[in-house]
Amino acid sequence: MNRLRLLFDNFTLLLIAVVVAATLAPAHGAGAVIFGWITDLAIALLFFLHGAKLSRQAIIAGATHWRLHLLVFAFTFVMFPLLALLLKPALEPALGAALYVGVMYLCCLPGTVQSAIAFTSLARGNVPAAVCSASASSIIGIVLTPLLLKWMLGSSPGASSTLDAILHISVQLLLPFLAGHLARPWIGRWIDRNQHWLRNVDQSSILLVVYTAFSASVIGGLWRAVPPPALLALTLVCCALLALVLFITTWTSRKLGFNTQDEITIVFCGSKKSMATGVPMAQVLFSAGAVGPALLPLMVFHQIQLMVCAVLAQRYRQRGQAGEALEAG
Numbered sequence: 001m002n003r004l005r006l007l008f009d010n011f012t013l014l015l016i017a018v019v020v021a022a023t024l025a026p027a028h029g030a031g032a033v034i035f036g037w038i039t040d041l042a043i044a045l046l047f048f049l050h051g052a053k054l055s056r057q058a059i060i061a062g063a064t065h066w067r068l069h070l071l072v073f074a075f076t077f078v079m080f081p082l083l084a085l086l087l088k089p090a091l092e093p094a095l096g097a098a099l100y101v102g103v104m105y106l107c108c109l110p111g112t113v114q115s116a117i118a119f120t121s122l123a124r125g126n127v128p129a130a131v132c133s134a135s136a137s138s139i140i141g142i143v144l145t146p147l148l149l150k151w152m153l154g155s156s157p158g159a160s161s162t163l164d165a166i167l168h169i170s171v172q173l174l175l176p177f178l179a180g181h182l183a184r185p186w187i188g189r190w191i192d193r194n195q196h197w198l199r200n201v202d203q204s205s206i207l208l209v210v211y212t213a214f215s216a217s218v219i220g221g222l223w224r225a226v227p228p229p230a231l232l233a234l235t236l237v238c239c240a241l242l243a244l245v246l247f248i249t250t251w252t253s254r255k256l257g258f259n260t261q262d263e264i265t266i267v268f269c270g271s272k273k274s275m276a277t278g279v280p281m282a283q284v285l286f287s288a289g290a291v292g293p294a295l296l297p298l299m300v301f302h303q304i305q306l307m308v309c310a311v312l313a314q315r316y317r318q319r320g321q322a323g324e325a326l327e328a329g
Contacts, residue, residue, distance in 0.1 A: 026215035039212045042205040043280045044176040051180025052191045062132030072133045075270030080107035098293035106297045108148040110141025112272040123316035125264025133269045209279045217292025238301040245271045275302045
């Protein structure tokens, strides 16, 4: 648990460092073009590895739990967007229009894959169901996220053509994912043996995309549009949003009669949003000037959810160990 927290803390520091680097030395001109090519390759590698990690045995083991998956998808793609719309009268004046669009984008994204599975495992939840639900959410989000965002934004000038965006995202994310999964029979064992250092490839890809995206936004005047008070307000909004979602997912799973293992899976898969999917998607869905404010809510929410879920997973684990000790006694 301590090693997991340390990894996330280091990644948080690296994200901050990358944003600072993009602010002080943004890529521009020919450098921006080169970084764009490298970023596209890094994103393809990232989703190729995600597909290669996905075990078909885990899909089969978790696919039959349809009530759990429907609830997770409802939280991810229905509850989150509705919360963003219902809270608009409070959020838009507090954050400004640009950051509020970022909050809407955050709420339309699919859930995480790796961290949702990791926290479910740490908390002793239903891991096969988590693998199936998180992976399906990531794939479905490639199509559903642009459609939800288009519905919420309407004719906003920050969003590109929805159909073109879906096709672009599918080529950039879905094809490498499927290629990696089809290649799993040949590379799966090597992938499973090298999970630890391959995580560095994932994080390096995300850092590279963040640098490229923020470079374009800084050149477009990002920090003039997002002053420090707005960043503070954004942090408080993300904390409140996560607290509300964690309460709703926990309360609903208990009211519907799910056992503790399934509750853990529902909470961790239904409350998280994916930076690995969200960062490259933002570059397709938003113009260069709008991508920075669109990503800031995701970056802040992502770090808060990691820290809070690490503590929550530990509490679930301790509760399970206490129950086992009581039964043994």
